[in-house]
Amino acid sequence: xxxxxxxxxxxxxxxxxxxxxxxxxxxxxxxxxxxxxxxxxxxxxxxxxxxxxxxxxxxxxxxxxxxxxxxxxxxxxxxxxxxxxxxxxxxxxxxxxxxxxxxxxxxxxxxxxxxxxxxxxxxxxxxxxxxxxxxxxxxxxxxxxxxxxxxxxxxxxxxxxxxxxxxxxxxxxxxxxxxxxxxxxxxxxxxxxxxxxxxxxxxxxxxxxxxxxxxxxxxxxxxxxxxxxxxxxxxxxxxxxxxxxxxxxxxxxxxxxxxxxxxxxxxxxxxxxxx
Ligand SMILES: [Zn+2]
Numbered sequence: 001x002x003x004x005x006x007x008x009x010x011x012x013x014x015x016x017x018x019x020x021x022x023x024x025x026x027x028x029x030x031x032x033x034x035x036x037x038x039x040x041x042x043x044x045x046x047x048x049x050x051x052x053x054x055x056x057x058x059x060x061x062x063x064x065x066x067x068x069x070x071x072x073x074x075x076x077x078x079x080x081x082x083x084x085x086x087x088x089x090x091x092x093x094x095x096x097x098x099x100x101x102x103x104x105x106x107x108x109x110x111x112x113x114x115x116x117x118x119x120x121x122x123x124x125x126x127x128x129x130x131x132x133x134x135x136x137x138x139x140x141x142x143x144x145x146x147x148x149x150x151x152x153x154x155x156x157x158x159x160x161x162x163x164x165x166x167x168x169x170x171x172x173x174x175x176x177x178x179x180x181x182x183x184x185x186x187x188x189x190x191x192x193x194x195x196x197x198x199x200x201x202x203x204x205x206x207x208x209x210x211x212x213x214x215x216x217x218x219x220x221x222x223x224x225x226x227x228x229x230x231x232x233x234x235x236x237x238x239x240x241x242x243x244x245x246x247x248x249x250x251x252x253x254x255x256x257x258x259x260x261x262x263x264x265x266x267x268x269x270x271x272x273x274x275x
Contacts, residue, residue: 001203002054002096003047004147005040005076006088006138009061010105010114011154012036013174013191017181018114023063035188037068039102039153039174042192044073046199060088061103086259088134089141098206099142100151100199104158107133112157112177118262121269123246124223127258128215136165137262143212144255150209151202153195155183168209170202218258221249222265229269236264
């Protein structure tokens, strides 16, 4: 059995604000990396007990070199560093039996610890008219490769967001959000035990979770924070900027094109300054 793990940082056990997640200025960043690696190891241990033989961990936060390889379980491989065509989902293909998302967070505008969608430029992200966060966008990508997302870890808010899209998904809730930058956290040992046991549970129920099905071609629509960002994103050939809004949409043939176009739009929009 082959397992793909995409691991973000905002939903990691014990992490409550950006001081743990910012590689450049986070005073708790070194601790955050240790917590992230320990959450990965908990899931890997569970996966091995469940019979998984092949594990790829895709570091999926910021510069994507957060997980400490020297402390990572020796039976998993690590995809580390940028740039990657498919960002948080790079390395996944249809040979995988399942995917799990660790340390994920709720979408922009929703309650939950460090809620956002991809970067600060996106207000709302839509696929075929449905608003999605990183969880939904990545689950759609996996689903179109025929791979089910069977487990998510993070706070109570991402657990709800995930269940609304994939009702039978296993959820390891390691903290309860009190605000966007505060949470009641399980002790790390208890959080990691929860991740391990929910990984075992999810992989035992793998046949119950179907890959998400989404109609193609895919309409990708991004609502940006301001018009300057939308104008830059609309440089993408084939895109449509709806005047009077900050929304740019584009029709993509498949999940690969969708991921690349989303990344290209974010990078273009990222250079548009507000002041
Ligand atoms: Zn992140």
